[in-house]
Amino acid sequence: MECTVCPFECGIDRSRRLGVCRASDRIEISIAQFHLGEEPPISGTHGSGAIFFAHCNLRCRFCQNYEISQLGHGHPVSNERLIEITLELQKRGAHNINLVSPTHYSEQLIPILRKVRPKLRIPVVWNSNAYEKVETIRRLEGMVQIYLPDLKYHSDQLAKDCSSAPNYFYYATKAITEMVRQVGQNQYNPDRTLKSGIIIRHLVLPGHTSDSKRILDWLAEKLGTDIQISLMAQYYPVYRAAELPGMNRRLFRNEYEDVKQYFLKLGFKQGFIQDLSSASSNYTPNFDQPGI
Numbered sequence: 001m002e003c004t005v006c007p008f009e010c011g012i013d014r015s016r017r018l019g020v021c022r023a024s025d026r027i028e029i030s031i032a033q034f035h036l037g038e039e040p041p042i043s044g045t046h047g048s049g050a051i052f053f054a055h056c057n058l059r060c061r062f063c064q065n066y067e068i069s070q071l072g073h074g075h076p077v078s079n080e081r082l083i084e085i086t087l088e089l090q091k092r093g094a095h096n097i098n099l100v101s102p103t104h105y106s107e108q109l110i111p112i113l114r115k116v117r118p119k120l121r122i123p124v125v126w127n128s129n130a131y132e133k134v135e136t137i138r139r140l141e142g143m144v145q146i147y148l149p150d151l152k153y154h155s156d157q158l159a160k161d162c163s164s165a166p167n168y169f170y171y172a173t174k175a176i177t178e179m180v181r182q183v184g185q186n187q188y189n190p191d192r193t194l195k196s197g198i199i200i201r202h203l204v205l206p207g208h209t210s211d212s213k214r215i216l217d218w219l220a221e222k223l224g225t226d227i228q229i230s231l232m233a234q235y236y237p238v239y240r241a242a243e244l245p246g247m248n249r250r251l252f253r254n255e256y257e258d259v260k261q262y263f264l265k266l267g268f269k270q271g272f273i274q275d276l277s278s279a280s281s282n283y284t285p286n287f288d289q290p291g292i
């Protein structure tokens with residue numbers, strides 16, 4: 001079958017050749033574990049049940065998970081094993097099943113989600129880069145309760161330079177609009193973990209605060225200021241960040257403050273704001289901790 005699952009539309013048979021994402025037609029995961037590095041309504045008190053998928057359809061030069069996403073560290077899992085892992089995470093008390101970077105495995109994951117969903121009492125989180133086709137997101141309706149997409153770039157040039165993603169903003173905003181249509185307003189459990197809804201993440205990049213502001217403008221205008229935003233300050237230069245002019249450094253405090261003040265001025269009512277001290281590896285999977 002020809003793969004056209006994401007905007008790259010490579011049109012290749014992944015059992016024989018690899019496309020832009022370099023993933024075959026067999027799901028590979030890097031690790032499945034409890035993860036406390038997400039936003040509080042996702043991590044809760046004892047952790048999100050995160051399953052990190054190997055490979056990615058974006059080529060982000062500064063990816064903090066580059067060993068998994070770009071170098072493809074992972075191992076194949078059968079559908080049956082993935083279902084077992086999911087149920088094991090639930091049994092051990094995960095607040096949710098957090099599918100991290102699932103886009104390039106959408107086709108393979110849909111039948112798995114269809115099978116496992118009736119056995120789950122906890123929500124499924126689609127934790128993606130949003131470089132996705134709206135048709136693919138539509139097929140997830142009813143199987144995913146929480147969307148956790150990035151909205152990375154407004155500028156097409158920036159998206160091309162940093163992630164080799166043509167028309168990122170066009171595709172990501174269409175995908176996010178569909179996600180919002182599906183889940184509506186955020187609903188919470190009594191313990192304040194998210195039951196269903198959406199949190200949109202934006203990572204502020206060094207030297208690109210005006211791009212962040214254009215993104216916030218779009219969010220306020222098109223989705224309204226009730227939408228929950230996670231304004232991230234955790235950029236730190238890893239992997240190939242030195243190839244990006246001006247981005248081989250952390251964020252300056254005044255850059256993040258500038259975007260934060262703009263966010264508040266636009267009137268967003270719900271959101272997560274980070275401290276610059278979050279620019280560390282606390283948000284990446286912990287390979288010292290045993291996985292499932």
Ligand code: SF4
Pocket residue numbers: 003004005006007008009010011014018019020021022023057103104105
């Ligand atoms: S999922 Fe991978 S192979 Fe399929 S269209 Fe996207 S980049 Fe190409």
